[in-house]
Amino acid sequence: xxxxxxxxxxxxxxxxxxxxxxxxxxxxxxxxxxxxxxxxxxxxxxxxxxxxxxxxxxxxxxxxxxxxxxxxxxxxxxxxxxxxxxxxxxxxxxxxxxxxxxxxxxxxxxxxxxxxxxxxxxxxxxxxxxxxxxxxxxxxxxxxxxxxxxxxxxxxxxxxxxxxxxxxxxxxxxxxxxxxxxxxxxxxxxxxxxxxxxxxxxxxxxxxxxxxxxxxxxxxxxxxxxxxxxxxxxxxxxxxxxxxxxxxxxxxxxxxxxxxxxxxxxxxxxxxxxxxxxxxxxxxxxxxxxxxxxxxxxxxxxxxxxxxxxxxxxxxxxxxxxxxxxxxxxxxxxxxxxxxxxxxxxxxxx
DNA sequence: AATGATCCAAC
RNA sequence: AUUGUUGGAUCAUU
Numbered sequence: 375x376x377x378x379x380x381x382x383x384x385x386x387x388x389x390x391x392x393x394x395x396x397x398x399x400x401x402x403x404x405x406x407x408x409x410x411x412x413x414x415x416x417x418x419x420x421x422x423x424x425x426x427x428x429x430x431x432x433x434x435x436x437x438x439x440x441x442x443x444x445x446x447x448x449x450x451x452x453x454x455x456x457x458x459x460x461x462x463x464x465x466x467x468x469x470x471x472x473x474x475x476x477x478x479x480x481x482x483x484x485x486x487x488x489x490x491x492x493x494x495x496x497x498x499x500x501x502x503x504x505x506x507x508x509x510x511x512x513x514x515x516x517x518x519x520x521x522x523x524x525x526x527x528x529x530x531x532x533x534x535x536x537x538x539x540x541x542x543x544x545x546x547x548x549x550x551x552x553x554x555x556x557x558x559x560x561x562x563x564x565x566x567x568x569x570x571x572x573x574x575x576x577x578x579x580x581x582x583x584x585x586x587x588x589x590x591x592x593x594x595x596x597x598x599x600x601x602x603x604x605x606x607x608x609x610x611x612x613x614x615x616x617x618x619x620x621x622x623x624x625x626x627x628x629x630x631x632x633x634x635x636x637x638x639x640x641x642x643x644x645x646x647x648x649x650x651x652x653x654x655x656x657x658x659x660x661x662x663x664x665x666x667x668x669x670x671x672x673x674x675x676x677x678x679x680x681x682x683x684x685x686x687x688x689x690x691x692x693x694x695x696x697x698x699x700x701x702x703x704x705x706x707x708x709x710x711x712x713x714x715x716x717x718x719x720x721x722x723x724x
Numbered sequence: 725a726a727t728g729a730t731c732c733a734a735c
Numbered sequence: 736a737u738u739g740u741u742g743g744a745u746c747a748u749u
Contacts, residue, residue: 421728424738467737475735479738492740508741509735515742516734540735592738597735600740622735622740662734703731706745710732713744 402561405494406487407449415489419482419594427481428463428577436482448483455563459484461575461582462590470680477592478576488571489594491564496598498558503601504608509622510597516662517714519619520671523626526617527656527666531628533635534659539604539623542645546589546603548572554602571595597622607645614641619661626661629653663715673715681711 405411419433426432431439439445451457462478469475480488500511508519523534552569559565576583576590589599600622611618611627616638618627625642629635635653639646657667663677673681688704 417727422739425736427738462738465737475738477738485738488739510740512741517742519734594739596738597740600735624735706731708732709744712732714733714742 400560402494402498402559403453403563403567406490406564407452411490411493412486415486415493418489419485424482424485425465425479426463427479427484428460429481431482433482448487452487452567455566457567457570459487459567459571459574461577462592464576464578464583471676475591478590480574480593484571484574485594487567491568492595492598495559495595499598499602499605502558503605504612504620506612506618507601507605507608507620509620509624510601516621519621520662520664522619523628523659523661524666524671526619526628528669529617529628531617531630532656533629533632533653534656535618535625535627535629535635535638535653536659536661537625537627537642537646539625539645542604542623543589543591543600545587548587551589551599551603554606568595568599604645607642611638611641616641621662624662626659628656677715681715684711 416436420436423433448457460481460483462480464476464478467475467477496512503511506522508514508516508522548569551572552565555565555568571593572589573585574590575585576588589596589603604620604623608618608620614637616627616629616634618625618638620626627635627638629638632653639653657665659666660674663674665672665674684707685704688700688707
């Protein structure tokens with residue numbers, strides 16, 4: 375209540391605590407449902423041009439549906455705790471490296487609600503995340519993570535602990551995640567809603583699958599929840615002085631000795647269970663599409679192969695369009711690609 | 725200062 | 736057909 379405000383000392387302390395807002399944390403559910411917040415959430419969902427969820431409603435159909443009074447029903451249900459999120463629609467997409475990913479597509483309505491939640495929770499949680507965490511976070515990107523690894527190697531750390539947490543999110547303890555959320559979210563209604571999203575389930579070819587453990591990927595809230603889960607890992611490693619960079623579920627820690635590297639592994643063993651874990655020389659390490667050899671950041675061989683294949687696909691001209699348009703497409707492609715992988719060419723000091 | 729579209733990458 | 740976050744490039748508009 376407002377007595378929390380009266381506890382705030384006047385003077386210097388206030389400026390140091392400007393990022394903490396205990397007086398508002400009970401109020402988060404209202405913040406989520408603010409008209410302006412919902413509007414920007416919808417704008418984002420629409421801009422993504424995503425596919426329809428399990429109820430088959432497309433982005434084009436949504437505005438009319440919402441205007442017809444259905445959105446009013448949704449908000450009143452949300453406020454009364456009666457709202458039930460729909461299961462996600464499971465799809466399968468090929469990864470560039472040949473593997474498969476199976477994200478779930480929430481309905482348009484649920485995407486708007488999740489996005490609205492994410493917009494409120496991100497400013498609450500992101501400032502508390504580790505400076506060594508680079509994935510899915512505002513103002514941060516993969517290049518920064520790669521450069522971080524590069525500079526750690528330059529400090530003489532020759533051993534890389536390479537870990538892939540990609541299967542980690544298939545088995546996430548919902549209670550533990552809710553505990554982490556509860557540290558900053560006091561609003562019980564919001565906690566309950568997020569919990570419902572975790573358990574909403576999956577429809578795979580008309581068959582319903584429970585989601586008692588999995589953290590379904592594909593919703594606007596999912597990346598933030600992933601970072602909240604692995605933030606405890608980051609904090610633990612930092613407390614012990616280990617040096618690392620994490621980009622979502624891709625992780626690399628650099629150590630000066632194999633022994634220290636193995637200590638890192640023990641530290642994160644809870645998160646690993648039986649999953650892939652390695653301590654290798656940094657020259658054999660790979661991270662976010664790059665390798666680190668002779669003090670340089672280089673393209674990973676797989677990245678080079680992918681690049682060549684893409685260029686060949688674009689320059690194969692059996693697809694009767696004008697030369698001019700084709701040239702435009704190739705230029706567009708090269709611009710974006712070089713923009714990301716261009717850092718390999720720079721940074722050859724060391 | 726905004727906001728709309730196209731595209732690229734990481735996961 | 737293919738969801739999502741984040742970063743970036745380009746173009747366009749008041």
